[in-house]
Amino acid sequence: MDLLDKYKKTWESQPEESKKFSKVEIYKLAHSKSSSIVKWIFIVGLLELAFWLTINMLIPDSFYKVYEDLNLENQVNFFMILHYLVIIVFLYFFYLNYKKISAVDNTKKLIHKILKIRNTVKYYVYYNLAIVFLSSFILNSVLMSDSDKLMKIMNPDNLSVDINQLITVTIISQIIAVLIFMVLLWLFYKLIYGYLLKKLNKNHKELIKLEEL
Template sequence: MDLLENYKKAWNNQPIDSNTLTKQQIYNMAHSKSSSIVKWIFIIGLLELAFWVGINLLIPDSIYKIYEDFNLENQVKFFMILHYIVIIIFLYFFYMNYKKISAIENTKKLINKIFKVRKTIKYYVYYNLAIVFLSSLVINSVMFSNSEKLMEVVNPEDLPVNVSQVITVTIISQIIALLIFMVLLWLFYKLIYGILLKKLKRNYKELAKLDSEN
């Protein structure tokens, strides 16, 4: 059972004259847990940024060569730089949220800040899913608009094949790969940030209840 729940039950079962002190303890516990959660959100964001940088460094030159063949270097660089900039902006917000929550001593202000933190995390998840979909849509649209160049890439040995069939299979494969990646990415965020959001929501409810009882 959550430690905050234990404090709450203990407070409800105590005599009225001791409620004030224990109520403050419950607030302190919620404040400490919320601050810790936001700190972990910031740390996870840093690890995620490091992960994406590492992935880009490990991408083989052959992949970049394909982008060059389709004149997609600028588009790829644009989405990559945009992604890094947006992640850094969100990291800034995560850090500032942590600093503000750590310094808050007013129940209503803490409740409002927890609410804003939860909204920021949701926007961050939505952004990541959207950028994956949008960048894939733009890049693949350019690639499939040039069927001759696409056939050179997927059939470099110029084997006798049905061009329309190959392109159709390639499109379907790309769509399936994109869907699988987005589902895995969504599950990752659901697991990591979902757990943290659930804990923040619990603290939010506890603080709101304490504030309504004042």
């Protein structure tokens, strides 16, 4: 049983004339916990952005050589820049959510604000999964569209290889790689943001009960 649950249990056992004051105290505690959770959502978002920027800087140039050979460097850079810009926009909303929830002064507004924050986080997770799928689909579609160049890059020694077989193997390997990455990304979001949202949802339910009393 956490502090909010103990506070509520104590409040319910109090005489009727004391409950009004205790209700305010319970709201203050719920408000403080919600504000802290939203602050952590913003901090995790910042750490995530720093992590991906660091990974991007550590990746050797040779990793992108296949895209350069296929003249896909501009497309890759476009998706990368777009991705970082959208993340920054979401981080801005996370920060605004934190500032706004800190200034909320009544239960109904806090309930409404928690709902908006929850939706913002969900949209952020959906966007990240969608951009991985979309960018991979577009880049690989272009990659497979020029079979001659693909054969030259994937088979530089001019070995006897069936082009259809090569394309099939490449497509299957790319699909598997993208699926694995999306699953790992989903598990990461489920673990980190899912945990924070679970705590936020618990506060939301407690505030609804408090509002009904």
